[in-house]
Amino acid sequence: MKRSGDKRGRGRPKTFDRSRVLDVAMDSYWRDGVDGLSLNEICRRSGVSKPGLYREFGGEDGLMDAVLEQYAGAVLEPLTRLLESDRPFGQVLADLIASMTQAERSQPAGCLLAKMRGSPSRLGPATRARLDALRAGAVAAYAAWVGRGKARGEIAPDIPTDVAAAFLDTQFTTLLVQMAAGEDPALLRGQARLAFMGLTAASADGGSDRG
Amino acid sequence: MKRSGDKRGRGRPKTFDRSRVLDVAMDSYWRDGVDGLSLNEICRRSGVSKPGLYREFGGEDGLMDAVLEQYAGAVLEPLTRLLESDRPFGQVLADLIASMTQAERSQPAGCLLAKMRGSPSRLGPATRARLDALRAGAVAAYAAWVGRGKARGEIAPDIPTDVAAAFLDTQFTTLLVQMAAGEDPALLRGQARLAFMGLTAASADGGSDRG
DNA sequence: GATATAACGTACCGACCGGTGCGGATATCG
DNA sequence: CGATATCCGCACCGGTCGGTACGTTATATC
Numbered sequence: 001m002k003r004s005g006d007k008r009g010r011g012r013p014k015t016f017d018r019s020r021v022l023d024v025a026m027d028s029y030w031r032d033g034v035d036g037l038s039l040n041e042i043c044r045r046s047g048v049s050k051p052g053l054y055r056e057f058g059g060e061d062g063l064m065d066a067v068l069e070q071y072a073g074a075v076l077e078p079l080t081r082l083l084e085s086d087r088p089f090g091q092v093l094a095d096l097i098a099s100m101t102q103a104e105r106s107q108p109a110g111c112l113l114a115k116m117r118g119s120p121s122r123l124g125p126a127t128r129a130r131l132d133a134l135r136a137g138a139v140a141a142y143a144a145w146v147g148r149g150k151a152r153g154e155i156a157p158d159i160p161t162d163v164a165a166a167f168l169d170t171q172f173t174t175l176l177v178q179m180a181a182g183e184d185p186a187l188l189r190g191q192a193r194l195a196f197m198g199l200t201a202a203s204a205d206g207g208s209d210r211g
Numbered sequence: 212m213k214r215s216g217d218k219r220g221r222g223r224p225k226t227f228d229r230s231r232v233l234d235v236a237m238d239s240y241w242r243d244g245v246d247g248l249s250l251n252e253i254c255r256r257s258g259v260s261k262p263g264l265y266r267e268f269g270g271e272d273g274l275m276d277a278v279l280e281q282y283a284g285a286v287l288e289p290l291t292r293l294l295e296s297d298r299p300f301g302q303v304l305a306d307l308i309a310s311m312t313q314a315e316r317s318q319p320a321g322c323l324l325a326k327m328r329g330s331p332s333r334l335g336p337a338t339r340a341r342l343d344a345l346r347a348g349a350v351a352a353y354a355a356w357v358g359r360g361k362a363r364g365e366i367a368p369d370i371p372t373d374v375a376a377a378f379l380d381t382q383f384t385t386l387l388v389q390m391a392a393g394e395d396p397a398l399l400r401g402q403a404r405l406a407f408m409g410l411t412a413a414s415a416d417g418g419s420d421r422g
Numbered sequence: 423g424a425t426a427t428a429a430c431g432t433a434c435c436g437a438c439c440g441g442t443g444c445g446g447a448t449a450t451c452g
Numbered sequence: 453c454g455a456t457a458t459c460c461g462c463a464c465c466g467g468t469c470g471g472t473a474c475g476t477t478a479t480a481t482c
Binding site: 009010011012013014015016048049050051052055 | 458
């Protein structure tokens, strides 16, 4: 039960801008990765003192956990919505690849989840737990998507749904990691076309690779 | 011009066991990754003093560079030989996947190159340069392999060779990274079958997945 | 023996890390 | 005006990092 903004308490009014710190931290972790980015640097970038940040989030683990929560709401949830579309499987897939491999983006390239998964030694227990939960949710969403594709005859039924779901997770993650590493988007699009040929073999149609 | 072992110089005889340190360091970096593994820890594990290690390798960058050189000779070179076999493309590919996804291995799971590429902030200039060179060599070897496969009609000629080579590098690296992360080998084999369906579509024959 | 040479490792350096003790600043309440 | 409650950030903690200064030890040469 947080008190609403109008009701001011007794002591000194709070100046700590939680949402701003969260924005800066998410962008920083997303862009630069969790390694080599210290709490001190986060404080520097967001103009907040370290004890202040510690009071608000309880430490590095709490901050990363909160960042992950924000990421889930602001990035993952809209993506999950896309998968629930009733458009043809191959079309949604092509759109996803196109959006992942476009050079100009309003958000940083890559995937925060992948960056965190790649540096498990720096993750606290809360962050790790939420990371696992988010990944499980993503794979479940992929599985549902594949299931609907199968029901429509867009995906060969002899491909196990769980394998296909894990495959989508793997391929998208790899694609985003390589985009974040600065690989050539056109080359990555070519690889993606090759990778997903097996899944969409029934109605395979590449389309143009212009970005 | 290193002097051969028999000719002893003037001063105190050397007790520093270079090859042992190199072995320990390669295994350590390979197994635990380059992050979270300090020079101090390497010294501890190999029973060498830090100044001694520093005198031999010139610092962390020199050590990693030497480790990479050893890795290239001991691991990458034999793998490259495999690609030069004149057996059918699909057969060599299946063998590679099988050997990468087997649970019991004499060497650590995963790929040292991938682990290093994933933590570029900890790499010095020499290590980085050698890493790039080794990767370029690997991609070139893949390209040659694909080229021979095309010449034999085992790979569709309309797939650009450079895309296929980059694709092989990407997929193998991803596979090894996930093996190192402890993913289920059977699930990874299923994903690999899905991934390479597009490349070997002409003569596609999965075979059994028993490992 | 004395001397020159070369490799040895203890014990230190400054930088940075995540985390915190604590006194000062700013508000409301009486 | 206190008194009380709350939030603020300076300055510090112990620990680890990569790197090194320097006195010690073991050999060959004289």
